[in-house]
Amino acid sequence: MYTAMLFRIQNRNFERVKNDLAQLTPELVIDVLREMPPAERALAYRLLGKDTAIEVFEMVTDDEQVRLLEALAHPHAANVLSQLDVDDQVRLIDEAPAKIAKKLLATMPAEDRDRVATMLAYPPVSAGRMANPRYLAAHVTMTAAETLQRVRQTDLGPEDVTTVFIVDDALRYAGLVTVAELVRADPGARAGDLARLPAVAVMTTDDAAKAARMLQRRDLGALAVIDSERRMVGAITYDDAMDALEDDASETMYRKAGIGDPAHAKEVLRSEKLVTGSILYPVRVRILFLMITLAGGLMVGGLIEQFEDVLTAVVAVAIFVPLIMDMGGNVGTQSTTIFARALALGHITPETFKRQLAREMAVGATMAVIIGSLGGTIAYLWQGEPNGIPMLGLAVGLALFTSVSLATFLGFALPWLMVKLGLDHAPGADPFITTIKDFTGLAIYFGLATVLLGVA
Structure with missing residues (x-):
């Protein structure tokens, strides 16, 4: 066709x-x-x-x-x-x-x-920029019957008439009432008496994602956007809020993948620029974060060089180096992804961060015990017992336990620290986490191997 x-x-x-x-x-x-x-x-x-x-x-x-x-x-x-x-x-x-x-x-x-x-x-990612100035409003003195008549006569779309905003003579926001509540109310009841949630509104300068999360938490069809004098300037509907959350989460995920340019947030979401045109653009926005990883890899290489004698004396030690590095890397990526998404969706806030960090550490410790025990047992049965070096299994198990535990902690703590410092955590956290957990996990592994295997 x-x-x-x-x-x-x-x-x-x-x-x-x-x-x-x-x-x-x-x-x-x-x-x-x-x-x-x-x-x-x-x-x-x-x-x-x-x-x-x-x-x-x-x-x-x-x-x-x-x-x-x-x-x-x-x-x-x-x-x-x-x-x-x-x-x-x-x-x-x-x-x-x-x-x-x-x-x-x-x-x-x-x-x-x-x-x-x-x-x-209004600022580019503000509630004022996202608000629709056409919304359904009723005066505080109007009756429920009069307000319902206004609903019937409006030319707004179905998604815009789920909620009626109640205002005074100066268009100051006094609360809201749903159409369903109006239908069930006494026809003679005043709209001002039916209004609820007078404090549930966002300022024009508030972040759009914050407004979307408030609407989502309150399970409302629309949310009032007000100015500094509480006058209504527009409304954010549920579908607009979901678009804002999707954009916010998508931007975070793109930047986390190391293909974002924090100074040009709009361009991050325009993947066309990354796959067409000059190759200089994708090289420029990705190379900085790869340089961090390169530096970290060289540091870890220097650490391995310090334990060259251990690797030469017990070749089996080298077999488990990729396992320890990859396991910690995967766990760290899981934690940073969970953190980024939860932060974007409002599930992690300054008030709840400590509790969420403690929970993630408990999750990490549980996974570390399971993975460390399983990895150590396999190492013992594979290279330890048949080769006469049974303590290799203990070294592998403890190193895995340490790497997994540390990666889950860093996956939450380091991005949060970067946020508090005003830095961009999305592309910057993973390279630092990878370097720290690789360096620490291998240092513990080689240190234990040196002591437990009796390598001089």
């Missing part, structure tokens, strides 16, 4: 292409568009029906949206943009290159342009 459609576009058989696209679901349309070159993709997109075009646009990734807007003629791009919520307009214009953003802003109605400009004035 893709090949035939591409052929028809290139031969300007647009009516046939339009009919073909109309038979496809939005998901299949996206698959077809992604296979096409940019120019043909823009032409095919313009042939979609209005409703399908908007649905497809909202389903593709942020980068694909930007590239599509760049490829479209400006009047058509402006038409697509006008169908989106203001918060989505802000995100797209912020992501687009400066020239494209300027032209798109110029085509927008004055009211929308002013709203977008106001939201763009």
Whole structure:
């Protein structure tokens, strides 16, 4: 289907292409568009029906949206943009290159342009930037019946009408009430009396991920965003909150993998730049962290050199060096990954860190006992007993116990220390953890081997 459609576009058989696209679901349309070159993709997109075009646009990734807007003629791009919520307009214009953003802003109605400009004035990852200025509100003096009538008459989408925000004459936030609560309430009850959670709101300057976590913990459909005088400026819906959490966790995971550039957080999430274009960019953002690992590896190599006599006297000692290094590395990676995800999702906070660290150490100690016992027993049965060096099993077991225990502790403690110091823990923690646990684990292993095996 893709090949035939591409052929028809290139031969300007647009009516046939339009009919073909109309038979496809939005998901299949996206698959077809992604296979096409940019120019043909823009032409095919313009042939979609209005409703399908908007649905497809909202389903593709942020980068694909930007590239599509760049490829479209400006009047058509402006038409697509006008169908989106203001918060989505802000995100797209912020992501687009400066020239494209300027032209798109110029085509927008004055009211929308002013709203977008106001939201763009907030910090890039703030609640104010993510909030939708169109929300459902009711005055404190309105009755439940009057508020329900407002719900019926609103032109907001279904995801925006789960929650009604209660405000006073100055638009100061006084609480919220769900539509379900309004339906069950006495029709004559005042909205101000029904309002609850007056303290549950976020400031425009608060971090977007923090706002998303609050909404998630409270299990709300929407959350009020207020200014310094408690006036409502917008609302964050549940789907927006989930997008913010996904972006926050994705950024952390990408940077943790050593492919992030902390000074350009937006570029981290644009993997296209890492796999296309000049090779200098991926080399630049990854080489720094690899240099840390290189330095650590040389330090560990120097340690091994100091115990060359042990390796020469008892060759079997060398067999278990990779095991001790790899086991500690895997455990450390597990711990840092758990820490990064928990920190991104708000499961680890300054108040709970000590408790979480103690729990992780208990987990590490339990795993260390199991792995150390199993590894030591295997070492004894494999190289210890048949070769007349039974104490080798003890050295391997104790070294594994130490390496695993230390790796779990460092996997939580070191990233947390870097966070407290204002450093970027995502790409920086693993190289330091690897170096410390390798150096320590091997030092203990070789030290025990020297003493227990009686190597001079």
